[in-house]
Amino acid sequence: MHIRKLITGLGLAGLLLLGGCSNNKKSDSGQSVKHVGVLQVVQHPSLDKAYEGFKKGLKEEGYVEGKNLKIDYQNAQNSQDNLKSMSEKLVNEKSDLILGIATPAAQSVANATQDIPTVVTAVTDLKAAKLVNSDAKPGRNVTGTTDMVSIDKQTKLLLSIVPKAKTIGVMYNAGEANSKIQVDLAIKALKKAGVKVLVKTANTTNDVQQVTETLAGKVQGIYVPTDNTFASASSIIGKVVKEKKIPLVAGSTDQVKTGGLASIGIDYEKLGEQTGKMAAKILAGKAKPASIPVEKANELKLVVNHKMAKALGIDPKTIKAPK
Missing domain, CATH: 3.40.50.2300 (Response regulator)
Structure with missing residues (x-):
């Protein structure tokens, strides 16, 4: 009798305990x-x-x-x-x-x-x-x-800013599959436009500054895709390209605000x-x-960093979205 009550009590306690651990699916x-x-x-x-x-x-x-x-x-x-x-x-x-x-x-x-x-x-x-x-x-x-945005438009934007460029630099983290897709498209578009492409990679944000400094000394413009590693270090990139006077077009409009010159991207x-x-x-x-179905951004927009443009000696009004 006492054993049965004890077992019943333990069973009820167990149910209460389990109930306490489950997600609460009702609000107050x-x-x-x-x-x-x-x-x-x-x-x-x-x-x-x-x-x-x-x-x-x-x-x-x-x-x-x-x-x-x-x-x-x-x-x-x-x-x-x-x-x-x-x-x-x-x-x-x-x-x-x-x-x-x-x-x-x-x-x-x-x-x-x-x-x-x-x-x-x-x-x-x-x-x-x-x-x-x-x-x-x-x-x-x-x-x-x-x-994903038009990499073709982004590279055309960069080349319209530096029309006499002979070499364009591209930076990204090779470990990010999303970045590799964009970089491959960018390289193809840039080579088709008749310019040389110099690619540098960084696996961590700690390597970004050195990569940017090295690349900035060898190119006339830089393209960075929507890469999470480089986006996390966009302010560092911004300081380097401003000092080296190198225009940078970024895949992300948000990166333009802290480290780039311009972008045609999404909100x-x-x-x-x-x-x-x-x-x-x-x-x-x-x-x-x-x-x-998978959806893409409903609209793209041109974003220009006016302070960066002036620091680079570029009139921001001359930067237009390519057709």
Whole structure:
């Protein structure tokens, strides 16, 4: 009799303990709460804006953090070990949806789960990154937005600024697949235009300054794609190119504000907002990632750093978007 009561009591205690460990799916007001995990590869303006835009997009569709939405934000600070452990954490928490910001984070999440709905943003090529079967028909648990822009227009912009250039420099982290795709396109476009191309790589932000200084002494202009390593060190790059009087066109408009001269690029906050609205459809049960086509930025814009232009002796009004 006493043993039976003891067993029953232990069973109830165990159930209560398990209940305490599970995700709370109801708010204080009784609303259903969606749990969204976020993994960002590293902190820099473009990716930070993509995250803020993502939350804005969700809010516009009725998902408000603190009311019916709980977000677990993780930043890997460019560490592969962190990416793996943080991805596993978000999966083990049984998130209703996971957001991967930038290619390394997106791939890490995709490797961690083939079941939890996943959206990604700031990824150059989702198919090349093996995240989807195709942009039109993802076919898996992943969809999202690409930040691929016209590399042809960006290289033409640079050459219009330095029309007499004989050699153009290109800098990137060879370990970032998204950067390699852009650099290959840039090299092809520049060579087609009849200029020589000098390529330098850096694996960490610690190497960026030396690479920039070396390259700046041998070229008449520099192109940097939307590379996370170089974007994280954009202020360092800016000091070097200003001192060396070398025009730099960046893949990201945000990098222009701190280290470049100009760019034709996207607004990462708006791109994140698009992604948030895609996520809202999934959370509402209106669609699944497999059937939501990959989206690209709705608009591109020319951004010119006027202070940098004047420091380089260039009239900012002469910098125009190529047709």
